[in-house]
Amino acid sequence: MPENLKGSVGPEQQFKNYLSQGKFMIQRSKSLNQFFFHPRVAFPGTGERDLEWVEASGNGIVHSTTCNRRLPEKGGDFNLSLITLEEGPRMMARVEGVEPDKLDIGQKVKARISDLNGEPAIIFDVLQG
Amino acid sequence: MNQNDINNLKGKTAVVGLAESGCGIASGWSAMEIMANSVHDALDDAGIKLNEVDGVFAATAFHSMAAMSLSEYLGLKPKFADGSQIGGSSFLSHILTAALALDAGLINVAVVAYGSNQKSIGGFKTISEAMPYEAQYEPRMPVTAYALAAKRYMHEFGASREDLANVAVSARDWALLNPRAYTHEKGPLSVEDVLSARPIVDPLGKLDCCLVTDGGAAVVMTRSDRAKDTKNTPIYLLGAAMEHHHRMVSEMPDLVRTSAIDSGKRAFEMSGYKPADMDTIQLYDAFTINTLLFLEDLGFCKKGEAIELVKNNNIGPDGTLRVNTNGGGLSCVHPGMYGLFVTLEAIRQLRNSSGDDVGKRLEGGWINNAKLSVAHGNGGVLSSQVTNIWGVSETF
Numbered sequence: 001m002p003e004n005l006k007g008s009v010g011p012e013q014q015f016k017n018y019l020s021q022g023k024f025m026i027q028r029s030k031s032l033n034q035f036f037f038h039p040r041v042a043f044p045g046t047g048e049r050d051l052e053w054v055e056a057s058g059n060g061i062v063h064s065t066t067c068n069r070r071l072p073e074k075g076g077d078f079n080l081s082l083i084t085l086e087e088g089p090r091m092m093a094r095v096e097g098v099e100p101d102k103l104d105i106g107q108k109v110k111a112r113i114s115d116l117n118g119e120p121a122i123i124f125d126v127l128q129g
Numbered sequence: 130m131n132q133n134d135i136n137n138l139k140g141k142t143a144v145v146g147l148a149e150s151g152c153g154i155a156s157g158w159s160a161m162e163i164m165a166n167s168v169h170d171a172l173d174d175a176g177i178k179l180n181e182v183d184g185v186f187a188a189t190a191f192h193s194m195a196a197m198s199l200s201e202y203l204g205l206k207p208k209f210a211d212g213s214q215i216g217g218s219s220f221l222s223h224i225l226t227a228a229l230a231l232d233a234g235l236i237n238v239a240v241v242a243y244g245s246n247q248k249s250i251g252g253f254k255t256i257s258e259a260m261p262y263e264a265q266y267e268p269r270m271p272v273t274a275y276a277l278a279a280k281r282y283m284h285e286f287g288a289s290r291e292d293l294a295n296v297a298v299s300a301r302d303w304a305l306l307n308p309r310a311y312t313h314e315k316g317p318l319s320v321e322d323v324l325s326a327r328p329i330v331d332p333l334g335k336l337d338c339c340l341v342t343d344g345g346a347a348v349v350m351t352r353s354d355r356a357k358d359t360k361n362t363p364i365y366l367l368g369a370a371m372e373h374h375h376r377m378v379s380e381m382p383d384l385v386r387t388s389a390i391d392s393g394k395r396a397f398e399m400s401g402y403k404p405a406d407m408d409t410i411q412l413y414d415a416f417t418i419n420t421l422l423f424l425e426d427l428g429f430c431k432k433g434e435a436i437e438l439v440k441n442n443n444i445g446p447d448g449t450l451r452v453n454t455n456g457g458g459l460s461c462v463h464p465g466m467y468g469l470f471v472t473l474e475a476i477r478q479l480r481n482s483s484g485d486d487v488g489k490r491l492e493g494g495w496i497n498n499a500k501l502s503v504a505h506g507n508g509g510v511l512s513s514q515v516t517n518i519w520g521v522s523e524t525f
Contacts, residue, residue: 080267
C-alpha cells in the first residue's frame, strides 16, 4: 500500500460504495482462499494483504436472533439477527418477512439491498422451505 | 516466558484499603466527586496518606482520560498512571497493571478507582462509539448483544428462560442479606416475576438486566511487605489474567464461549488454585446469561451444565456455590461499569472472615472462614474478560 492514501478509499468506504451501486461485496484473501467480514485492510489474525472483493451469494443462515422491543410510535418491535453467510463470515443484520419474534435459529435467509434510515443496508428475507 | 516467570506476581501485592461511595442514588454529586470520595475513604481504610499515592488507575464513562482527570482532582502527580478503557472489566486489568508496576518498583502505592452518577442524570451512560457494520441496524447495546448470546445458548443447550431467571432469583436472595444492596428492601423475586417483567430484547426481560444506579468505588494496593503495616487485613493478589477476542458481538467467534475460558485458566494457574478451591465466586452479572457463561468458562462446571448448577437456588445463600454474594449487578449495584464491585465483594468477604469490620450483613450474608475469592470482570459485549484471584495471607 502506498504511504500516500490520497485519491483512494479505504475498505469501509469501498464496501459502502458497492452497496450504493446495489452490490453486496465481501473480501477474500487470494492466497488463503478465505473470506472475512467486516471489511479490513488485511486478513484478520494473519495479515494477508492479497485481498479481492467478491460479490456475496447472499445466502445465509440465522445464527442467533432477537426481537428488540420498541414502542409502536417509535416504529415498533424489530428483528435483529446474526447471519452466517454461505461464504463463512458472520454479520449483523435485520431479517424481514416474518414477525420479529418468530424467527428461528437455523432458518435459511437471502440478502437484498434495501434502505434503512436513508442509507443502503443489507436486509435478509426468510427463504421458504 | 516460562511458568515461573508468570508465578512471580503471586502474592507480591495486596489490597490494603477499599471503599464505595454514592451507590444507589447520589443526585447532586458528579461522577468525579463520587470517585474521589471513594479514593479518600479507601485511603482512610488503609491508613495511608494521600500524598503517598504515586500510581493512579481509573476509568469511567464520564472521563475520556480518567486517570489524568482523577489525578488532577486529587492533586497528585503520579509516577505511573493507566486509564485503559476495556469496559466494565477495566479495573481488574488495572489491578494487574498496578501489580506489575508495584512489583517492578515503579510505584509504591496505587489507587484503582471508578465513579458514576448515571442514574441521577438520566440513565445508562456509555462512552462507547457506534459500531461500524452494526449501528445501522439500531441494536439496543449492550442488551441486544447479550440477548443474541442468550438466545444461542438456549438453542445449543436447551436452556429455558426459567433457567436464566434462576440466576436473578438467587442474586436477589443475596441482596436481601446485604443492607448495602439497592434492592435490599424490595423483597424476594420469583421465577415468575422475572418471566413476566417487561421484555427488553428477547429473550431478556427487565429483570434479566442489571440495575441502573449511581456509585463509585476504589481500592488501594501496595507491595506485600508494606501491606503488613497497614490498618486492616491485607488481601493478596494470587493470580490475574486477561484476554479478549472481539469488540463487536458480530465478531464474537462463539456466542456461548467467552475469553474467560483463557483469562480464568491463566489466573488460576498463576494462583496455584482451582475453581473448586474458591470460597466465594464474584462474577460480572450485567445480565442473567453472564453468570451461566462465566460459571462454565471459569471451570466451575462443563459447558452447558450451568443450567443444572443454578437450579434450586444452588447459587443462592442456602446453596453450595457462593456466587455474587453482595447481590451482584442484578440486585446490588450497577453504575454502568461494575468491575470494581466484584473486586470489593471478593475482598470484603475475605476481610470479614479475617475479623475486619467491613459492614453488617444479615445471617448468612458473610461466608464463614472464607480464604479465597475469584473476582471476574467482563467488558463490552462479552468482550474483555479479566480474572483476579484473591487470598488471605495463609494461602501462599
